[in-house]
Amino acid sequence: MPLTDRAAAPDRLDLPELTGVTWRPLERADAPALYTLVAAAEDADAQPFRTSLPELEEAYDAPGQDPATDTIAAVDDDGRIVAYGGVAARPGDESVVRVFLHGGVAPDRRGRGLGRAVVAWMTGRARQVLAASDHDLPGRILTYLEDGGPAAERRLYERAGFATRRYYAMLRRDLAEPIPVVDLPAGLRLQPWTPDLDEAVRLAHNDAFRDHWGSEPQSPEVWAHGRTLFAPQWSSVVVDPAPDPALADGLDAETRAHVEAGGALVAGYQLADRAEQDWAVQGYTSGYTETLGVRRAYRGRHIAPALLAAGMRAFAADGMQYAVLDVDTENPTGAYGLYSSLGYAKTVGSRMLSIEV
Template sequence: MTDLRLAPIAERADPPATLPPLTAGGLSWRPATAADAADLLALRNAVAVADDAPYRETEAEVADLFAASWRDFSTDSLLGYDEANVLRAYALADTRPGDTGTVRAFLWGAVHPERRGEGIGREVLAWLVGRGRQLLAASGKDVPARLVTYAEDDAPGSQHRMFEHAGFEARRFYSDLRRDLEVSVPDIRLGEGLRLVPWSPELDEPTRLAHNDAFRDHWGSEPQDTETWTSGRSEFAPAWSGLVLDTAPDVERLLGADDTDAETAASLRAGAPLVVGYQLASRYDSDFDVRGYRFGYTDALGVRRAYRGRRIAPALLSAAMRAFAADGMRYAVLDVDTANPTGAAGLYASLGYEKVSGSRMYSIEL
């Protein structure tokens, strides 16, 4: 619902008529294309090495960026090359078509460690903020708006200062957690009518509906359409992913509930399977050497709001831990919003997860 106290998004976003020039460092700038995936990968990983980030990307992960139809790289990206035609900096502004409660512009960018201190990063960020404001204004969605970027907690202090100087504020904090799989994993039984099954393609759409329901009350979450839900899965591990089904749902009660969303209601009327919880995992082999151990990663975990309190999440996590361990992983790893409203941090602690590192979200609220 539109907040009548808000000015129109076209005014609040305050989009610049023209974007600021990028002149620092004498780089040559042009929009990115899919053919630049290898260059972009080399740059992003060079930054990750210099900043001691706990990850390294693969070319498939970078190629995923270009596969999404909603991204327009011709207008929303820039690559900065030096005289030797080596990529030294990049910028990418990204909006999501399904945003309804808050329209967001995600701002991504980096400068090669060898070219820091020349003012390139400040100009990249200024360009990103300007382009982000233009995208928000062009959305036509008169709802709250947000410019978003992220940083590891232990990233160089200059990065945090640059964001703060540009008007960003650290608003959300995330903990990277791990759980030793050499410690016994609890056997958690589900209640009557609930059945844990492997992820399968035919259950992916019911899982998307479960996700949108599970995250409706999470700060910063917006509904995902089919394309955004299925994008970015180059490292997805179906064999490590599980779902919980209600095999005999009370359809009449669910259809009569005020908070059953329209898509779920249509699915129930059509007799589709009802996914009530899910754990989707990925295998990031390129990170094993960086972290110094093999691990399975839980990318997404959620339980439908009407099914909370029935031990569904612990059952899914325990099943994932057993799957990880069976494939020779030493740890189970995941990331959690420290202000998660469902008490997730307490759940993870009860299952033996411990904090390893952290990151934060910076934003400008409009």
């Protein structure tokens, strides 16, 4: 059955009807008010992170989202935003068409049906987005929740048909402990990330995560988005300046064309974020490894530990107390074991919930 039919999308998606609030799409000018709501919710729920205002402003321009049709806000009689929701697809998905949900309710307005209304609207809109896709692929409507978050929020999604599909762990590593020195094989070069290498890093990422559950290739548009917290001074890559010609057959067409045009071949990368807004709630300063990847043809050559060690040294040199990252607990590359061997230990967990279409 085509995704258009499987999506079971509503022909018409009416705004919720609840007394005391007016519903409308979010607008760019709403960012400060939305930040106030999000900050209050994260405080009330004792989330292990905080969302910054620049992140919310950047989210307005998320690829695959039209705020006019893909967002919703509940505004009370005083003009205050008391609930919100949004859906976003990811251009470039090749094996599963995904629609991501994000929303929340002001702590003092919970228990009045706002959360249920937002989840119902987001799910209906996500089904419409799937139905409009021109790909005849499986579909997935998904959201992420912290394990330590409100149980009522998880029950809300479960009652709407969502089920937990994947678990994640946040790990940290004390930078006061000795940082290992990891030697790379001859011919490979570890160097700082630079803008001219970013396209080569994107291509390496798409190859590295091709065998990861739930991961899809990132288009240039998606790859360039979400850089508000990016810390280039903490990020590094491993380049193969003279790749073995035998590797050419194993490279995807896009990478092959890039290299033949004179572009670098990135074998692995570690991209870091500086999330200063998290430090107060964490109780320590940290550098966050947002993405770590190694091309499949280069695995087993100590590239990942070398990149992690380089990241730790960069964090420590900047006065950070811990190195932090998140990992899929069922990562097929054995990443969890690698992190443990380098001294990382779990602090908190999260999960992905989805409706599979």
